[in-house]
Amino acid sequence: MILIIIEIVIVLIIVYSILGWSLFLMQSTFVYKPTQDIYYTPEELSLDFEDVVFKTKDGLLLNGWHVPADNSRFTVLFCHGNGGNIMHRLDSINFFNNMGLSCFIFDYRGYGKSQGRPTEDGTYLDAMAAYKWLVEEKNIPAENIIIFGRSLGASIAANLASKVKSRSLVIESTFTSYVDIGKKFYPYMPIRLFAKFKYRTIDYLKEVHCPVMIVHSRDDEIMPFEFALKLYQVANEPSEFIEIYGSHNDGFITSDEIYKKAWNKWLEFLKEQGAKSLGQQAS
Incomplete structure (x- = not known):
């Protein structure tokens, strides 16, 4: 026996x-779950756009779309999630355009038409390169840039916002850290020992000093709602928490009215604040 x-x-x-x-x-x-094929563009939505190629600090060429809005005051720098490519964010691009926001969305290395293979440090370099393209090539002032990230992109956006000046950071449907996600999906494994990635959103957020809006659905089946609450607890003031409903991938669509109202209110707040709450100086 x-x-x-x-x-x-x-x-x-x-x-x-x-x-x-x-x-x-x-x-x-x-x-990372990238796809390369891009067969729809903002043109499908009758939106004017510029197909952009720009270079990272380590020499890779990345692809993005700059979609201007008429008489826009702010430009959204869009860091998308871990799947697909920029083509799969046309609904969000259209939303921002309808809100009177210009948008610059880019593909990380290895996604869409961008060169290379995705890595954690690489995604941070990619976001920085996109930011510098807006500031240096389009001459958009830092106080007019809203850094936005959804899911994995929110961690990348928070990292960027901790290093550069921006008008605001908006993070949506995201997590506190890569290790915390691993613990959720594999509670029986010593994730901290196995983890090859960090993506410490909660630590980056502590170093962000521009206004922050956090958006999360209580119904999110991938990223627990408690992640968002923990992030909100460490966010510096001024900050705002918006609860939506619906699944991880389409909560912003399911909660259309709540989502739109939250963005309208946030934009009014940013306009009232002026340029007095900028974040860190770009490195």
């Missing part, structure tokens, strides 16, 4: 080790 128990324990240890090693090796495929 003892030998049988020992054999069972050994088998369980082997299975556990194989599972842990598999998770370690496959992390990149969980974190």
Whole structure:
């Protein structure tokens, strides 16, 4: 009987080790799910846009769309989520345009037409390059830039906002850290030991000193609502928390009226605040 128990324990240890090693090796495929084909553009929505190619600090060429809005005061720098590419965000681009906001959305390395392969440090470099393109090539003042990120893109956006000046940071449907996500999906694994990524959104947010709006759905089936509450607790003032409803991927659509009202209110607040709440100086 003892030998049988020992054999069972050994088998369980082997299975556990194989599972842990598999998770370690496959992390990149969980974190990054890029697609390359782009067959729809803002033109499908009758929106004028500029197809942009710009270079990162480490020499890669990235692709993005600059979609101007008539008489816009602010430009949204859009850091999208981990799946697909910029083509899959046309609904959000259209939303921002209808709100009177210009938008610059870009693909991270390895996504869409952008060169390279995605890495954590690479995504931070990509966001910085996009920001510098707006400031240096389009001559858009930092006080007119709203850094926006959804899901994984929110962590990238928070990292950027902790390093540069901007009018505001808006993060949506995101997480506190990569390790915390791992603990949620694999509570039985020593995630902290296996984790190849950090994406410490909560730490970046502590260093953001521009106005922050956090948007999250209580129904989010991927990113727990408690993540957003923890982020809100550490956000510097002024900050705003908006609760929406619906799933992780389409909550902003399901909650259309709430979402639109929240953005309208936030934009009015930013206009009233003027330029007195800028974040950190770009490095």
